[in-house]
Amino acid sequence: VTSGPQGPLQVNAKDEEIDGQVFRSLTIGDSTLALPRVDLASASASALVPKIVFYDNPQHLKVLQELMMSYRTGDHLLIIGNQGVGKNKLVDRFLQLMCMPRHYLQLHRDTTVQSLTVTPSISGGVVHWEDSPLVKAVIHGHVLVVDEVDKAPLEVVGVLKGLIEDHYMLLADGRRIVGNPTGSQLEPGHIAMHPNFRVLALANRPGYPFLGNDFFATCGDLFSCHAIDNPDVESTRAVLRSYAPRVSTQTIEAIISAFAQLATLQEKGVLSYPYSLREMVNVVKHLDEYPTDGLEVGLSNVFHFDRHDSHTYNIIAEMFKKYGITLPQGMMPSPSGVQLEVQYHDSPTPPAVGEPKHGKEDPDNTPHVGGNTWAGGTGGTD
Numbered sequence: 001v002t003s004g005p006q007g008p009l010q011v012n013a014k015d016e017e018i019d020g021q022v023f024r025s026l027t028i029g030d031s032t033l034a035l036p037r038v039d040l041a042s043a044s045a046s047a048l049v050p051k052i053v054f055y056d057n058p059q060h061l062k063v064l065q066e067l068m069m070s071y072r073t074g075d076h077l078l079i080i081g082n083q084g085v086g087k088n089k090l091v092d093r094f095l096q097l098m099c100m101p102r103h104y105l106q107l108h109r110d111t112t113v114q115s116l117t118v119t120p121s122i123s124g125g126v127v128h129w130e131d132s133p134l135v136k137a138v139i140h141g142h143v144l145v146v147d148e149v150d151k152a153p154l155e156v157v158g159v160l161k162g163l164i165e166d167h168y169m170l171l172a173d174g175r176r177i178v179g180n181p182t183g184s185q186l187e188p189g190h191i192a193m194h195p196n197f198r199v200l201a202l203a204n205r206p207g208y209p210f211l212g213n214d215f216f217a218t219c220g221d222l223f224s225c226h227a228i229d230n231p232d233v234e235s236t237r238a239v240l241r242s243y244a245p246r247v248s249t250q251t252i253e254a255i256i257s258a259f260a261q262l263a264t265l266q267e268k269g270v271l272s273y274p275y276s277l278r279e280m281v282n283v284v285k286h287l288d289e290y291p292t293d294g295l296e297v298g299l300s301n302v303f304h305f306d307r308h309d310s311h312t313y314n315i316i317a318e319m320f321k322k323y324g325i326t327l328p329q330g331m332m333p334s335p336s337g338v339q340l341e342v343q344y345h346d347s348p349t350p351p352a353v354g355e356p357k358h359g360k361e362d363p364d365n366t367p368h369v370g371g372n373t374w375a376g377g378t379g380g381t382d
């Protein structure tokens with residue numbers, strides 16, 4: 001059982017027995033969701049339940065309440081927001097409270113239809129193909145979290161749309177995923193979609209700088225959609241204070257105010273990257289762990305890459321000056337003053353290079369993996 005100390009919403013998650021069946025009940029504020037508890041007797045199912053560090057705050061608790069209400073209606077969920085606003089954290093927290101196994105799939109521009117359905121694995125030096133997280137979630141009735149869904153090619157988006165809308169997908173090995181609401185006998189090679197199967201899709205907002213597909217325009221009508229933004233000042237303060245209890249209030253307030261200005265510059269188009277809660281958390285965690293480094297060093301960990309773009313970095317540096325924070329110029333020295341040096345040494349026994357070598361012949365013709373002792377083997381030197 002957890003509670004949200006920073007706001008009126010309270011969180012309560014517990015198991016309860018109703019008519020002889022165990023239910024997992026989640027209450028946030030005045031909303032409650034009760035579902036039959038997923039059997040976690042096997043170690044594999046238990047390992048799929050997210051176990052994360054999450055600090056309750058008013059805005060995120062409100063979002064969790066909205067996600068819970070949409071889930072209660074039986075909808076698939078689409079969560080849209082900039083990088084670093086907490087989309088993955090919120091989904092994992094919801095599944096953690098509900099004790100639901102999660103299968104994870106991250107898409108990108110090179111994702112293919114085949115990679116949606118099969119996953120390669122190596123066992124005993126041999127490549128095996130097994131069901132992908134998508135297929136496993138469909139079979140067992142678990143939750144499938146599809147991250148970066150806006151990065152997928154259009155043909156992959158089309159296949160996902162068919163799975164969600166038509167309850168149909170043709171797999172690479174000839175099997176078919178089909179809807180079977182009546183529980184009737186299936187044809188050979190058909191896989192019934194479990195009634196508890198659910199998709200939670202995560203996407204960045206369309207347009208610059210993410211340059212992904214407008215997934216909402218293509219498939220938004222199939223989902224219950226939620227737009228996630230950076231938390232408000234009160235919620236941000238609660239999160240940063242929880243992550244860094246030893247950092248002074250003055251420092252935290254300066255970070256919140258400065259990053260609020262960065263968000264304003266991004267909305268006006270002056271900056272392209274949407275700096276978010278993720279960067280603020282990284283700064284305060286560094287300061288809490290290494291208090292002698294100072295705020296400038298903690299911030300340099302976030303803005304170090306921007307030094308390659310002098311125009312952008314100067315805009316950021318000038319903005320931070322308004323809050324009495326001076327960002328360092330040039331490359332950052334080691335905080336401890338230690339100078340690092342790379343030394344190169346020649347190998348005392350370099351391998352001899354001669355004529356091509358033919359390995360030993362195995363009279364039993366036994367397969368050999370690795371090394372160069374046997375003819376037909378691959379890799380390495382003796």
